[in-house]
Amino acid sequence: NAGVTQTPKFRILKIGQSMTLQCTQDMNHNYMYWYRQDPGMGLKLIYYSVGAGITDKGEVPNGYNVSRSTTEDFPLRLELAAPSQTSVYFCASRQNTEAFFGQGTRLTVV
Amino acid sequence: AQSVTQLDSHVSVSEGTPVLLRCNYSSSYSPSLFWYVQHPNKGLQLLLKYTSAATLVKGINGFEAEFKKSETSFHLTKPSAHMSDAAEYFCVVTHVSPGGSYIPTFGRGTSLIVHP
Numbered sequence: 001n002a003g004v005t006q007t008p009k010f011r012i013l014k015i016g017q018s019m020t021l022q023c024t025q026d027m028n029h030n031y032m033y034w035y036r037q038d039p040g041m042g043l044k045l046i047y048y049s050v051g052a053g054i055t056d057k058g059e060v061p062n063g064y065n066v067s068r069s070t071t072e073d074f075p076l077r078l079e080l081a082a083p084s085q086t087s088v089y090f091c092a093s094r095q096n097t098e099a100f101f102g103q104g105t106r107l108t109v110v
Numbered sequence: 111a112q113s114v115t116q117l118d119s120h121v122s123v124s125e126g127t128p129v130l131l132r133c134n135y136s137s138s139y140s141p142s143l144f145w146y147v148q149h150p151n152k153g154l155q156l157l158l159k160y161t162s163a164a165t166l167v168k169g170i171n172g173f174e175a176e177f178k179k180s181e182t183s184f185h186l187t188k189p190s191a192h193m194s195d196a197a198e199y200f201c202v203v204t205h206v207s208p209g210g211s212y213i214p215t216f217g218r219g220t221s222l223i224v225h226p
Contacts, residue, residue, distance in 0.1 A: 031212060040119065042200060042216040050211050058213070090154065092214070097142050097161050097204065099214050103153040 002026050006091050006102035013081040013109045021076040021105050023091030031094040032074040033058075034066065036087040037104075043090060049074055081109045114203050116217035124225045129173075129188040131220045133201035136182060143184045144202040144214070145175055154200070160184060171195070196224045 007022045025032065030051045035043040035058075045058030049068040063085055065077040074093075078085060086109045091102045117132040135141060145157040158169025165177045175186045184201060201217040 033214070035216075040218060042116075042218040045213060045215075048211065048213065056207075056209065056211065094212065094214070098144070098156060098159060099202075101146075101154040 004091055004093050004100050004102040006089075006105050008105060009103065010106045011108070013078075013107065015081060015083065015109060017081050018077070018079050019081065019107075021078075021089055021091075021107070023074045023076065023102060024072050025074075025091075025093040025100070026072065027093060027095065027100065028071060029093035029095040029100075030071070031099075032068065033092045033094070033099070034064070034074070034076045035090045035092065036060065037090060038087050046076065046089075078107075083109050085109050114201050114215055114217040116199075116201050116220050118220050119218065120221045120223060122223040122225065123191045125193055126190050129186070129191045129195065129222065131186040131199050131201075131222065133184045133186065133217060134182055135184060135201070135203045137203060137205060139206070142204040143175075143177060144204075145169065145173070145184075145186050146200045146202060148198045148200065148219075150197070157186070157199075191222075191224050193224050193226065196222055198222075 004025045033048045034046040037043045044060045047066040049055045055066050089105045092099045113136050115134045143160040146154040148154050157173050158167045160167050160177045168174045173188045198219045200219050202214050204214050
């Protein structure tokens, strides 16, 4: 039981490039979330999903897209990377009350 | 609307002295409340959770928190700090979106510094 797995752990992008942050969970959880963490700001919700085929915007969705074709996977897409998207990204899944987090992806846009 | 306020951005203690990390929340219903810890360059680990059972919640590594509805608080305490407790701590409340979805909402975090 691996929990929530994020890949890659680190990535450097150039402005305007695109990439997909991968997130997969093996706990059969319905809820999945993407957050970004910036110093002193806590974690801000980007997108979330309540089940396969259903996604919704969080607090800071601009510049990102998601899809949820299966229960296990919830990839986050950056289409045109900008310096403001330099951050640490966390994926989480949840069933009942507790949320389980991945180890994070540190993204730098230069 | 639901929100979480962590009252201190930094808390500094000496090893062996008590720890108090403060958290206030606002919620229009009975909330689920959590404390998570994040060690440098690591992911988030659940310390403890309150889900409408006992108001005094015990967690891992000697931490505990008390839910006080009248004060809308969920402060985290530990009787004696250890050097390994130095980390970032997040208070989290799960709120319900207008569409009925459960959304964990984070405070800004409190950095705990432990001096030898």
